[in-house]
Amino acid sequence: MFPKVRMRRLRRTSRIRDLVKETVFSSKDFIYPIFIDENIEAPEKIEAMPGQYRHPLNNVVEEAKELVQLDIPAVLLFGIPKNKDETGSSAYDKDGIIQQAIRSLKGELGDSLSVITDICLCEYTSHGHCGIVDNGRLLNDPTLELLERIAVSHAEAGADIVAPSGMIDGQVHSIREVLDKKGFTDVVIMAYSAKFASSFYGPFRDAARSAPSFGDRSEYQMDYANGDEAIREVELDVKEGADIIMIKPALSNLDLIYRVKKVFRLPTAAYNVSGEYSMIKAAGEKGWIDEKRVAYEVLTAIKRAGADIIITYFAKDAARWSRDK
Numbered sequence: 001m002f003p004k005v006r007m008r009r010l011r012r013t014s015r016i017r018d019l020v021k022e023t024v025f026s027s028k029d030f031i032y033p034i035f036i037d038e039n040i041e042a043p044e045k046i047e048a049m050p051g052q053y054r055h056p057l058n059n060v061v062e063e064a065k066e067l068v069q070l071d072i073p074a075v076l077l078f079g080i081p082k083n084k085d086e087t088g089s090s091a092y093d094k095d096g097i098i099q100q101a102i103r104s105l106k107g108e109l110g111d112s113l114s115v116i117t118d119i120c121l122c123e124y125t126s127h128g129h130c131g132i133v134d135n136g137r138l139l140n141d142p143t144l145e146l147l148e149r150i151a152v153s154h155a156e157a158g159a160d161i162v163a164p165s166g167m168i169d170g171q172v173h174s175i176r177e178v179l180d181k182k183g184f185t186d187v188v189i190m191a192y193s194a195k196f197a198s199s200f201y202g203p204f205r206d207a208a209r210s211a212p213s214f215g216d217r218s219e220y221q222m223d224y225a226n227g228d229e230a231i232r233e234v235e236l237d238v239k240e241g242a243d244i245i246m247i248k249p250a251l252s253n254l255d256l257i258y259r260v261k262k263v264f265r266l267p268t269a270a271y272n273v274s275g276e277y278s279m280i281k282a283a284g285e286k287g288w289i290d291e292k293r294v295a296y297e298v299l300t301a302i303k304r305a306g307a308d309i310i311i312t313y314f315a316k317d318a319a320r321w322s323r324d325k
């Protein structure tokens with residue numbers, strides 16, 4: 001008790017504070033998402049995500065080399081195809097934009113960078129929903145078949161990790177089964193297990209041109225009011241064979257990152273999504289907050305909550321900041 005106990009003693013100098021610091025993150029915890037656009041020849045700025053770009057295929061390896069240099073272990077690929085249709089067929093075309101990108105990344109960089117791919121249809125369907133739609137409703141089981149085809153085409157191209165993000169029931173089971181059947185027993189599944197219908201995805205949907213043309217995604221993505229349901233979603237994905245589980249968005253679900261890590265003790269990823277990034281960027285640009293310090297605080301909080309892996313658009317900046325510190 002005071003005066004013998006003085007908590008401020010361990011805060012007196014930055015050196016002592018370093019010694020007693022409980023949570024640190026490093027570039028090795030990061031996954032960096034990038035957008036690859038089949039319709040462009042040169043990188044294009046993403047308006048709503050300052051500092052982020054849509055890349056043409058011929059720029060992807062260069063971008064990836066930078067990640068390797070920064071000691072970031074993995075990239076998460078999102079594709080913007082030339083052609084969209086009702087069933088998102090360019091998502092499972094073996095010469096689709098992502099399949100080509102995987103082949104060039106793995107061909108040039110081998111295992112020095114892990115390639116993770118998003119397994120979803122919303123960027124590829126004309127209606128912008130994450131599967132086959134009939135009468136305004138997303139059909140679950142027919143969609144599974146398409147997700148299997150996407151996963152196999154990515155695995156054939158050389159993907160290390162596939163990440164189903166559509167919140168389609170049974171998607172992890174279906175993908176694990178088909179990958180195993182085709183001999184891809186080593187391809188990892190990182191499941192977007194608890195993905196909420198969140199307004200924080202707005203800038204991403206601009207970037208990936210994947211906003212739904214009618215309705216929203218609340219019929220398949222989770223209601224952010226529900227915590228126990230998130231645990232149940234994770235439990236099912238674990239049973240279905242997920243190797244890594246993910247909570248998304250990160251900042252508004254720190255409690256769930258904590259709970260999920262405690263309950264399942266599996267590698268746990270948190271997606272620090274586009275809106276979380278852009279809010280910090282925007283307020284930083286206005287001079288209302290210190291972008292770098294706020295980003296540090298947020299990334300530390302996500303780690304402290306229990307995330308082993310952070311998917312973040314800040315990955316490159318944060319890797320540089322910690323290097324220069």
Ligand code: PBG
Pocket residue numbers: 118120121122123165200201202203204205217272273274275
């Ligand atoms: C679906 C997908 C989305 C994000 C990642 N995968 C968009 C959505 O569900 O509408 C959002 C990520 C972000 O906001 O950074 N393919």
